[in-house]
Amino acid sequence: MNLDKARLLFFEESNELLTRMEADLLQLESQLEDQELIASLFRAAHTIKGAAGIFGYHDITNFVHCMEHLLAEWREGRSQASAASVQRLLEARDLSSQMIQDAMADRAESAELAMRRRQLMEALMAHAAQGPTTGPASQPEAAEPDVPASDQGALFQFGWRIAFQPERGVFKLGLDPLAPLRELATQSKIEDVEVDFASLPVLRDLDAELCYLSYSANLSGSVSRQDIESAFEFFDGVANWKISEGAADSVRASEPLLRSQSAADLPRSEIEAAARSTAASPSDRPQPVDRSAAAAAGFQAPGARFLRVESGKLDQLVNLVGELVIAGANISQLAAARNDPQLNEASASILRMIAELREQSLRVRMVQLGETFARFQRVVRDLGAETGKSVRLSISGGETELDKTVVEKIVDPLMHLVRNAVDHGLERPEERESAGKPREGLIVLQAYQETGSIVVEVRDDGRGFRLERILETARRRGLVEAGAQLDEQQILALVFQPGFSTATELSTISGRGVGLDVVQKNIEALRGSIQIENQPDHGSLTRIRLPLTLAIIEGFQVRVGQARYILPMDMVLECVDAPEDSATGILNLRGEALPCVPLHALFGESGSGRSVVVVQYGARKAGLLVDELLGEFQTVIKPLGRLFAGVRGINSATILGDGAVALILDVPSLVELAARHEAHSVVAGGRT
């Protein structure tokens, strides 16, 4: 079980690292000399390589090793990054990502991928060997990919002595004490491995999940201390090790760490010869390193200030807090009924704390949008290349936080909007020039917080929407009646109609048969809204408004007949008394004609409808006729399950302070329902 968890963690971390690598590589394209970027890339590749080795994904290890090797060459200054080699690394990153996806899904590698992988490995090795040349080399270097192709970069040619003693619990962490040796074996020769059995208990006391053994070994070949340190890096904190030069005797002498029972052989004479021939000056002679050196060298896990928590645990926490909110509401109801001032005070202070706890626990689930935004750099870059447009993406407000579950769900809609902006919004460079704009088009991705909601905007400085063309298309498709007069907002709203597309040719990029209607649906499913602002010839802006969280909303409670229902507060504009003749279905709201939805009729309840709740969603307004207004309160959303998926007008439920269930109304579908009923105007009894 533990291993599975560790494996999941490996996939998650690798994906994060690959995302970071992509961002770094994109930056590197314009700053080829940036040593910090190269170092960060190297660390990421190295971590993925090592972790993949631990879990036995040797193809990934070998492949990423080639990436790491090229990066190491750059880092050591033996060769320089070029546009072509960065492009290769980007391709390699994509392929690694594909390999990790395959490993996650337990899929076998496709033949095509395997071939592509070998080609890329060769290309990377060629780049590493050739220094700052352009274009891939044609010489097939790495026929046997396990062996680094070029040994020109041999660092040290002498022997090392390693003594390694893992803690007993390493198996439970999913670590394999032999993995570092296997990794080192790909680049050096390992001999005289000795296992120390001293701590092995008698069979009766042996716990199969504990590690009782330690080992020592001699290494020779072109490995640096750094290489060895980093092979053991994953055992940081759960093992002791010493790395010392050459002769085993000297190791033994200064080695309180190991209680080795057998005398180790001396390293072979040619190793010593090799050691002498490198003529390392005494100061160069490696000293036994303490393990913090690895950390100092920058091999610390990134984000050490963070704690990884399974998101399921957070969901549980939020659910519990939701229960607490309900229980708190119950207590305050009871306390109010008792009319006991002390009890009231106590319940008020409990409620305050619950509110604070709720705030905090929801904040724990918030993540910054920055990482999601960063993905779009690549999308925009590739799209620009594909469409022959020069595009720059500017990102702001990446530090804005949003509930993790919401973030996961807006990636696709955002992707669609960004694609649309590049594909349909921006003009070709020459077109822009003749319009007096810079050749390079600009896409701006921006996020900021407004009261109770988060706003995400996608802006472009392209040609904007052509209203007359939208109208023409809509008429042609029968979305608008011939004589209808529409204002700008209404025309822009047409692009969200199913099947609407103004692209004259169906491009492969956004014209995938998925229109903006799907985007709108996804956003509305998150209880968000979407609107377009347009400036012909200067561009357009799509603004998405989202609730901060999905779990708890401000609700407005109403009574219809005998039943209580909840309306989402953010859709409620105002409440007015119902006029005497509300039967007409139209309410005169300060001169505005407001269509009214008689809820008791829709729900088969007996009631008179004394009050009207004016609701607004998108650009529409309507009045809901209810019997009584019961006020607003925090509502914990409970899903209704598959059984009621097809019931219109209701989308979820909540539990009230007295323990009863109340249904949460789905305002848009209610209004639509009322409209359809009017259209059919069939008189039939509801349920009796």
Next chain:
Amino acid sequence: MNAEQVQLLRFRVGERHYALPVEAVKEIIPFSDITRVPRTPPVVRGVINLRGNVVPVLDLAVRMGHGEIAADSLSCVLIIGDDEQPTDNELGLLVSAVEVVLQTAPDELQSPPQFGLGAPHHFVSRMAAQDGVFAPILDLSRVADIDELALSIHEESERQRI
């Protein structure tokens, strides 16, 4: 208990008896407050609060093709559903009264007769006979077929007019 024995929970729906394998019933709760869901067919009695989860309750009498259960102090809700995905699969069945847990050998179970079961024929797998009472054993995969029920609920919701 003999390993060969089957344990059955026998309950009453109106004047008729039915049974379910004991292990199919997660818990039995007294029937009290229920929230009606508008625009749903009579087979959906409503939703209840089960320790903070909102669980739909079916009226088993309506499901068997009879009139609604007139709830009284003996009425119970049998909670069924698989533990793998409790939130989406939990379902309550409203019954008039829970009667007894029977122990019977599998070979004492009979095939159901052609008609007269008081239940659609495909809802019943076998019959239990004990103390002179015949009780059809219900097949939950048919009685609580969520997909079929969801479809009929959707159709009813669309059919209802003002």
